Amino acid sequence: MYSILKSIRTTNFLLAALMGLLVYGAVAMPLSPSFRSLSSTALFDWMKTAPLTASWWLYGCVAVLFLLAVNTVLCSIESVLRKRKGRQWLLTTSPQVIHAGFCFILVAHLLSSYGSFHKHAVLYEGYGARMESGVRVHLKEVKSRVESGHVTDMKATVVYTYPDGSTKEATVSPNNPAFVDGTGLYLKRVTTDPVPAALVLFSYDPGALPALIGGVLFITGILTLVVLKLQDKDRPPADTA
Amino acid sequence: MTVFLPAMLYLSSLLWRPLFHAAIIAQVAYVLSRGIALGRLPLVGLHDTLTFLSLATAVFSLPFQRSFKAQRWFLKSAALLAAVFAILGALASPSSSPLPPVLKTYWFEVHVVLSFFSYALFGIGAILGAVYLLSPDPDTEALQYKAILTGYLIFSLSMVFGGIWAFLAWGTYWLWTPKELWTTLLWLTYTLYLHLRFRPWWTGRRIVMTGIAGYFVVLFTYLGVGLLMKSSHSF
Missing domain, CATH: 1.20.120 (Four Helix Bundle (Hemerythrin (Met), subunit A))
Known part of the structure; x- marks a missing residue:
């Protein structure tokens, strides 16, 4: 069992299986109305309520990714143990840095799938909403610029009121959210007619930081590997990921 | 003209x-x-x-x-x-x-530029693969590997930048749309290529053809998804 789990043949089989499931999902997703709420719901919450006929491939992906994570860790340990006395330590460690990045990205998706939320709300100028943490957010002002019938710029000023009565003002615009207690406030749309108002998104994603760490590790590892491989004329030795 | x-x-x-x-x-x-x-x-x-x-x-x-x-x-x-x-x-x-305001950011520009750089390198990889099939030569296969590996680095970088931009624009680094799934499929295709290359059975024509097949996934991810499916990406 251990030798199967650590094998690169298993890696290839699992990657192919994952690709098969994702091809099915990519085709099925636009065809089924069940998936419309998926981007606004944490994955595991969505999977609990979605019909199995629509979500089965996602259960498959979770299972394959779990096996792939185990395979990645075992493959890395095996490779480091086998080559620890070799001289080309950068060539040995860079794939393991890539694997570590991949594992961080998987952990990120796991955290996002469990605990993320994304809720839209319409805030009217002069009025506000209460966040789950007890902080109140109040829309102070909205501004937008229209050119040739297209909205080319917009921003909103909001005031946060904390439970202890203290306040903080923030300006949000597209690509420039404001954060309180890890929850981001994103400006999606503004209108001034009939009354000034903003469509905002409250979003919390616990997987964002691990995903960033994973991305940085992945890029660091592969950049090192590319530099080494571009100088190298040999094929990689068999079965040594 | x-x-x-x-x-x-x-x-x-x-x-x-x-x-x-x-x-x-x-x-x-x-x-x-x-x-x-x-x-x-x-x-x-x-x-x-x-x-x-x-x-x-x-x-x-x-x-x-x-x-x-x-x-x-x-x-x-x-x-x-x-x-x-x-x-x-x-x-x-x-x-x-x-x-639109959401596209006015350097994250978008870097994400798109790097995506097309990687698509181009995957294209070069496919051409080198086709050339290998016409005239088998280990040097050509090695060049295909280098083109694809460099493309894979740039594509991964583009995905990281895309994730950062998505977090700043939509509150999450991952959106459940066909484009994201196909992008992941594209990344998995070349991940598989890089891992298959370690297996002796996959040497020569088989690995070269995998590199060529990857480019069809590139073309579908870029053109097919944009034209046929509703997505967060127009192209």
Whole structure:
């Protein structure tokens, strides 16, 4: 069992299986109305309520990714143990840095799938909403610029009121959210007619930081590997990921 | 006429090689003029992205234009691929409307530029694969591997930047849309290619054909998903 789990043949089989499931999902997703709420719901919450006929491939992906994570860790340990006395330590460690990045990205998706939320709300100028943490957010002002019938710029000023009565003002615009207690406030749309108002998104994603760490590790590892491989004329030795 | 000039030069370079460089210069001039006219990087819509892909394919073929067995076929195929994208780009109508606010960020520009750089390198990998099938030579296979590995690095970088941008724009680094799934599929395809290469059974024609197959996933992810499916990405 251990030798199967650590094998690169298993890696290839699992990657192919994952690709098969994702091809099915990519085709099925636009065809089924069940998936419309998926981007606004944490994955595991969505999977609990979605019909199995629509979500089965996602259960498959979770299972394959779990096996792939185990395979990645075992493959890395095996490779480091086998080559620890070799001289080309950068060539040995860079794939393991890539694997570590991949594992961080998987952990990120796991955290996002469990605990993320994304809720839209319409805030009217002069009025506000209460966040789950007890902080109140109040829309102070909205501004937008229209050119040739297209909205080319917009921003909103909001005031946060904390439970202890203290306040903080923030300006949000597209690509420039404001954060309180890890929850981001994103400006999606503004209108001034009939009354000034903003469509905002409250979003919390616990997987964002691990995903960033994973991305940085992945890029660091592969950049090192590319530099080494571009100088190298040999094929990689068999079965040594 | 200006818009068709690079395509004509790429096609003419099949007969007289120096015109390939003239085509690149003409295309750089066209892209620059579009950028100056729009006041931003011209990377929105089919016209601009196909033109950019054509240019990137031609430019990234340059480092691979060195002595190997079937170099002649490589040069002609790279010119032909650049010409096809340039013609398709010229036929598509350019989008000159102002950018929506969410696209006005360096994260978007870097994400798109790197994506097309990687697509171009995957294209070079596919051409080198086809050349290997015509005339099997380990050097050509090694060049295909290097093109794909470099493309994989740039594509991964593009995905990381895309994730950062998505977090800042939509509150999450991952969106459940067909484009994201196909992008993941594309990344998995080349991940599989890089891992299959470790297996002795996959040497030669098999691994080369996997590299070629990956490019069909690139084309579907770029053009197929944009044209056939509703997504967060127009292209």
